[in-house]
Amino acid sequence: MKVKFWGVRGSIAVPGESTLKYGGNTTCIEVRTDDNDLIILDAGTGIFPLSHTLLANMPVEANIFISHTHWDHIQGLPFYIPIFVPGNTLKIHGAFDPISQQDIRRVISQQLEHCYFPVREPELSASLEYITLREFQSVKIGENTTVTNIFMNHPVLNFGYRIDCNGKSLFFTGDHEEWFNIYEPGEPGFEDYQVHMEARNKQMVDFIRNVDVLVMDTSYTIDEYPAKAGWGHGTYDSSIRTGREAGAKKLFFTHHEPTRTDALLEKVYNEALKRNPPQPGDPEFLLAREGLEYEW
Amino acid sequence: MTNNEYKKIVKAVDKMPAFPNSVHQILALTSDINCPPKKLLNVVHHDPVLTLEILKIVNSHYFGLSESVVSINQAAVFIGYNTIKNLALGVAAMGILPKGKHAGLNMTKFLHHALATASICRLFHRWSGGSEAEATSYFVAGLLHDVGKVVLAEHLPDVYEKAMTLSKSRNIALHLAEQMMLGMDHCDVGAMLAEKWSLPTDIVAAIGQHHEEQLTGVNSVRECVIAANTVAKKMALGDSGNPIIAPLPAEVESYFGRDIDALITALTPHKNELDDVRSFLQA
Ligand SMILES: [Zn+2]
Ligand SMILES: [Zn+2]
Numbered sequence: 211m212k213v214k215f216w217g218v219r220g221s222i223a224v225p226g227e228s229t230l231k232y233g234g235n236t237t238c239i240e241v242r243t244d245d246n247d248l249i250i251l252d253a254g255t256g257i258f259p260l261s262h263t264l265l266a267n268m269p270v271e272a273n274i275f276i277s278h279t280h281w282d283h284i285q286g287l288p289f290y291i292p293i294f295v296p297g298n299t300l301k302i303h304g305a306f307d308p309i310s311q312q313d314i315r316r317v318i319s320q321q322l323e324h325c326y327f328p329v330r331e332p333e334l335s336a337s338l339e340y341i342t343l344r345e346f347q348s349v350k351i352g353e354n355t356t357v358t359n360i361f362m363n364h365p366v367l368n369f370g371y372r373i374d375c376n377g378k379s380l381f382f383t384g385d386h387e388e389w390f391n392i393y394e395p396g397e398p399g400f401e402d403y404q405v406h407m408e409a410r411n412k413q414m415v416d417f418i419r420n421v422d423v424l425v426m427d428t429s430y431t432i433d434e435y436p437a438k439a440g441w442g443h444g445t446y447d448s449s450i451r452t453g454r455e456a457g458a459k460k461l462f463f464t465h466h467e468p469t470r471t472d473a474l475l476e477k478v479y480n481e482a483l484k485r486n487p488p489q490p491g492d493p494e495f496l497l498a499r500e501g502l503e504y505e506w
Numbered sequence: 507m508t509n510n511e512y513k514k515i516v517k518a519v520d521k522m523p524a525f526p527n528s529v530h531q532i533l534a535l536t537s538d539i540n541c542p543p544k545k546l547l548n549v550v551h552h553d554p555v556l557t558l559e560i561l562k563i564v565n566s567h568y569f570g571l572s573e574s575v576v577s578i579n580q581a582a583v584f585i586g587y588n589t590i591k592n593l594a595l596g597v598a599a600m601g602i603l604p605k606g607k608h609a610g611l612n613m614t615k616f617l618h619h620a621l622a623t624a625s626i627c628r629l630f631h632r633w634s635g636g637s638e639a640e641a642t643s644y645f646v647a648g649l650l651h652d653v654g655k656v657v658l659a660e661h662l663p664d665v666y667e668k669a670m671t672l673s674k675s676r677n678i679a680l681h682l683a684e685q686m687m688l689g690m691d692h693c694d695v696g697a698m699l700a701e702k703w704s705l706p707t708d709i710v711a712a713i714g715q716h717h718e719e720q721l722t723g724v725n726s727v728r729e730c731v732i733a734a735n736t737v738a739k740k741m742a743l744g745d746s747g748n749p750i751i752a753p754l755p756a757e758v759e760s761y762f763g764r765d766i767d768a769l770i771t772a773l774t775p776h777k778n779e780l781d782d783v784r785s786f787l788q789a
């Protein structure tokens with residue numbers, strides 16, 4: 211199995227001198243299974259350069275899994291070049307939106323409305339399939355791979371996806387904030403909320419248990435976090451906690467805060483590691499970087 | 507209009523339920539972006555009908571949660587506070603708009619139109635420098651501007667269906683067809699209901715006059731409702747059941763200092779958020 215990062219930025223793409231090393235594209239992760247099946251996690255701007263590498267080997271069948279439909283996770287989709295070429299197949303998976311009562315097809319049909327894009331959805335040449343997922347629904351890819359999901363904690367429904375292939379595994383959180391109690395200790399509701407929170411956290415940790423590769427939304431430092439509580443993103447410290455609890459082998463921090471320069475990114479990463487000294491059995495903690503590949 | 511029909515309409519308005527207090531609170535809380543989650547959850551928690559409706563949606567097959575969610579706190583943990591907040595708004599809005607079968611009206615699209623108008627109306631209020639304290643009134647006015655249609659469709663289904671058919675086949679505005687069939691239109695009926703609900707007079711007037719071609723005086727709520735209603739139709743957000751999009755009255759254009767196209771252009775960056783209820787609150 212192989213994972214390659216094509217976009218590691220949160221919220222908005224930030225090309226430029228200060229992000230040359232870690233990259234400025236928004237979230238997109240390429241996963242190749244042992245059978246070379248193609249799975250793409252999220253369709254931020256990083257999907258554009260990824261799609262160029264696919265043109266040499268068409269027809270291409272891509273299984274795209276959308277964590278959630280915030281812009282930074284979908285805005286590259288209309289620029290996934292194989293979509294315009296007959297013979298290619300695109301299977302787009304994602305959650306139903308209970309508020310607008312629309313399935314995952316909305317992600318593309320809305321982006322391709324005439325005022326946003328010159329080509330309409332029915333005019334796309336590739337064969338498109340939409341699979342609206344329920345929680346824990348597992349999807350089989352090729353012979354040996356399954357993708358399952360769990361709802362994470364974000365302002366919109368957000369799936370974390372787990373990929374399993376021949377005993378190898380990867381989990382990607384999409385955007386996720388560690389649960390926190392909305393009541394103060396002593397207030398009615400506090401204990402009730404705490405029980406539900408802990409149960410849910412345990413369910414998530416069990417779901418992730420022992421993955422080889424864990425990719426987590428790590429937008430903020432703990433100093434930045436108080437001003438952004440409730441925005442739906444994690445910190446270095448919350449990601450480290452989850453990685454440890456779940457017994458992951460490698461933990462990639464991603465969804466880097468868009469104003470974070472390369473130098474600052476390494477600084478806050480080093481500070482986080484210093485604050486959380488190594489423990490036996492720790493995952494290897496790594497910064498996700500555009501172009502970074504890992505095979506196992 | 508026959509005397510009989512007029513009596514029926516008055517009786518229908520009279521029979522409408524009171525404006526629920528929890529709905530009012532939710533509308534107020536959801537228009538404040540800094541509202542602490544526990545405040546809203548508390549309101550929901552104390553309204554068993556609202557709680558049940560929300561839990562019903564959360565436990566529906568769309569979510570496919572592995573265990574059934576039995577409390578509003580648990581629901582907030584499982585699917586996130588923000589989603590609960592938006593569900594609460596949707597359910598609350600649904601709660602104001604009468605339920606049941608409605609001759610000729612597609613209620614899903616109708617609600618979408620009402621919610622879109624509501625949030626555009628509130629946006630216009632904010633753009634014209636209006637205070638946050640009043641924002642909810644603008645939302646409510648937009649939400650309820652067509653409530654008269656629902657009353658008519660519910661209580662005079664046969665006549666109302668004919669009015670809708672007439673409006674479509676002759677391509678005339680729905681309120682004109684209503685006047686031909688009933689001697690009064692959904693603006694009159696909506697205003698009657700708003701009055702019964704003791705809503706502020708400027709909201710009552712906005713509902714009653716939102717199809718007037720010539721406006722007298724200035725009523726900011728009315729101007730915002732008329733502009734929002736027109737924009738929502740032009741942007742095809744939902745369906746009000748009216749095939750005609752009337753031009754913006756001159757008084758409304760001069761109130762905003764922009765014509766309809768300029769208003770739509772200004773809203774275009776908000777198109778996606780207006781498309782669904784979810785982001786109505788994040789604005
Ligand atoms: Zn994001
Ligand atoms: Zn997001």
